[in-house]
Amino acid sequence: MPIQSTTPTDEPALIRRILAGETQLFYDLIRPYEKMVYVTIYAMVRNEQEAEDGAQETLVNAFRHLASFRGESKFSTWLVTIAMNEGRRRLRKSKTAAEDPLEDSADDHDGDFTPAFLTDWREIPSEALEKKEIREKLRATVQTLPPIYREVLILRDLEELNQEETAAALGIPVTTVKVRLHRARMMLQKLLVPYLKESRPARKGFFGRMSP
Amino acid sequence: MTIACKHVWEHISEYLDHQLDPLLLREIERHLENCEACSAILDSTRNVLILTADDRTFELPVGYSERLHARLRAIIQGPEPTPTNTKS
Numbered sequence: 001m002p003i004q005s006t007t008p009t010d011e012p013a014l015i016r017r018i019l020a021g022e023t024q025l026f027y028d029l030i031r032p033y034e035k036m037v038y039v040t041i042y043a044m045v046r047n048e049q050e051a052e053d054g055a056q057e058t059l060v061n062a063f064r065h066l067a068s069f070r071g072e073s074k075f076s077t078w079l080v081t082i083a084m085n086e087g088r089r090r091l092r093k094s095k096t097a098a099e100d101p102l103e104d105s106a107d108d109h110d111g112d113f114t115p116a117f118l119t120d121w122r123e124i125p126s127e128a129l130e131k132k133e134i135r136e137k138l139r140a141t142v143q144t145l146p147p148i149y150r151e152v153l154i155l156r157d158l159e160e161l162n163q164e165e166t167a168a169a170l171g172i173p174v175t176t177v178k179v180r181l182h183r184a185r186m187m188l189q190k191l192l193v194p195y196l197k198e199s200r201p202a203r204k205g206f207f208g209r210m211s212p
Numbered sequence: 213m214t215i216a217c218k219h220v221w222e223h224i225s226e227y228l229d230h231q232l233d234p235l236l237l238r239e240i241e242r243h244l245e246n247c248e249a250c251s252a253i254l255d256s257t258r259n260v261l262i263l264t265a266d267d268r269t270f271e272l273p274v275g276y277s278e279r280l281h282a283r284l285r286a287i288i289q290g291p292e293p294t295p296t297n298t299k300s
Contacts, residue, residue, distance in 0.1 A: 023289075026284065034277055052279070135268055139270065186257070
């Protein structure tokens with residue numbers, strides 16, 4: 001069976017109808033993206049209330065400015081761009097902005113991103129996913145990444161936009177997306193893996209698992 | 213020809229995104245077959261990304277959608293008539 005698109009609705013048609021006056025359809029248009037908008041902003045501002053307010057603001061703005069959406073990009077890309085801008089605006093406003101400079105343009109620091117070494121956290125992390133504290137640790141770790149890396153990681157690995165969409169949403173070249181994403185992933189691996197390794201339940205061992 | 217571990221690390225992201233050119237891909241795969249450390253790094257990075265993408269990692273606050281829709285309703289249906297503004 002072919003994989004269904006995540007947006008089976010005919011978005012251009014929906015948008016035309018909304019602009020023609022069927023404003024109730026706006027709820028249908030945004031339904032697939034409600035979470036994306038929140039998560040995008042949350043990962044930037046690190047505060048639930050700020051993120052929720054920002055998400056509301058983003059979607060209100062999207063409604064008000066829907067006529068300016070030209071359909072040159074995907075609706076999701078357009079929306080995530082508004083969300084990113086809203087997140088940045090809130091970051092600038094917040095006190096934490098001082099310790100989290102948006103102008104971190106550290107693209108050129110060619111530091112050695114030596115990954116964390118381990119040999120025993122390799123399986124599909126299904127059991128790790130069951131543990132709430134690991135998810136919390138991951139959230140916290142994503143938020144410690146410098147903004148330029150965090151933004152790319154959010155769009156590519158959380159929202160699962162493709163490279164071109166990410167580049168468009170951030171207004172940066174695709175090559176920059178690739179470089180930043182690589183560094184973001186390596187940083188995350190380095191910061192998170194030692195923790196996962198420690199928090200992993202003691203292995204029963206291969207034969208232990210086989211026993212009744 | 214063998215490539216160094218450090219060289220493999222530089223390409224982990226592209227490897228995971230299936231963006232390596234076939235020649236480099238083959239070299240890296242050959243390296244991974246023989247290098248426990250690099251293949252563990254690759255697997256753990258992939259696992260971190262699986263965790264990141266998991267729906268449960270970033271959850272919505274309870275009632276988020278209801279509050280969002282309430283806010284939108286006020287905008288979409290126009291401003292509520294205010295008691296002070298009786299002229300129309």
